[in-house]
Amino acid sequence: MNGKDYLKDISEIKSIMNRSSRFVSLSGLSGILAGIYALIGAFAANFLLVSYQSSSASISLLPISFLEYFLVGIALLVLILSTVTALLLSSKKAKKSGEKLWDATTKRLLINFTIPLFTGGAFCIILYQYGLIGLIAPTTLIFYGLACVNASKYTLGDIRYLGLLNICIGLIATQFIGYGLYFWALGFGILHIIYGIVLYNKYDKK
Numbered sequence: 001m002n003g004k005d006y007l008k009d010i011s012e013i014k015s016i017m018n019r020s021s022r023f024v025s026l027s028g029l030s031g032i033l034a035g036i037y038a039l040i041g042a043f044a045a046n047f048l049l050v051s052y053q054s055s056s057a058s059i060s061l062l063p064i065s066f067l068e069y070f071l072v073g074i075a076l077l078v079l080i081l082s083t084v085t086a087l088l089l090s091s092k093k094a095k096k097s098g099e100k101l102w103d104a105t106t107k108r109l110l111i112n113f114t115i116p117l118f119t120g121g122a123f124c125i126i127l128y129q130y131g132l133i134g135l136i137a138p139t140t141l142i143f144y145g146l147a148c149v150n151a152s153k154y155t156l157g158d159i160r161y162l163g164l165l166n167i168c169i170g171l172i173a174t175q176f177i178g179y180g181l182y183f184w185a186l187g188f189g190i191l192h193i194i195y196g197i198v199l200y201n202k203y204d205k206k
Contacts, residue, residue: 026156027089028203031196034082035189041078042185045071049181075140078188105154113151116143137180141170141187156203162195 048070120143124136148163166187173183 026159026199026203027086027093028196028198028200030082030086030089031192031199033085033089033196034078035192035194035196037078037081037085038188038192039185039190041074042181042189045074046181048074109151109154112154113147116147116150119143120146134177134180135174137184138170138173141166141173141183144188145170156199158195158199158202162191165191 048067120139123143124139127133127135127139145163145166145168148159148166150163152160152163169183169187169191173180176183
């Protein structure tokens with residue numbers, strides 16, 4: 001065996017170890033679609049807000065509680081669609097590469113991802129309780145970013161940069177209260193699309 005053979009063997013061993021300790025079946029296409037869902041949701045929420053604020057629109061006669069529930073419904077719909085899409089496409093990618101979708105690594109990934117995410121969700125409820133609605137959008141970005149960074153140890157390292165950028169966008173958004181929806185669209189929409197494209201070109205095309 002020459003030097004090239006040794007390097008090839010080392011590369012293969014490293015690849016096997018990486019697959020055993022990290023969830024590598026994340027689909028770039030799911031990131032793109034999640035971004036599209038978020039942009040559509042942001043557009044729908046913005047349309048609703050503008051309509052509510054317009055004195056000539058009949059929707060402005062509806063109680064503010066209806067508006068809040070509708071906005072929460074949009075956010076939940078985006079979350080559900082993104083989650084289902086990620087599961088379906090990741091499952092398809094895992095089957096194609098002959099890997100298991102659910103194993104100990106996937107479990108560790110989900111635990112490390114959901115702890116910051118659920119903590120952020122609970123904190124958003126507290127913000128709403130005290131009427132600090134303007135901080136909810138920045139908070140979702142910050143805690144989602146923390147969730148991505150925390151989970152990056154068990155999946156593709158690229159997700160770490162997505163998390164760091166969302167944290168930065170969330171922190172900046174705290175200084176522009178009233179424009180949270182635009183920052184939300186930037187973080188969850190545009191960034192996800194860019195991240196998905198990078199992921200697709202880097203891993204899915206192989």
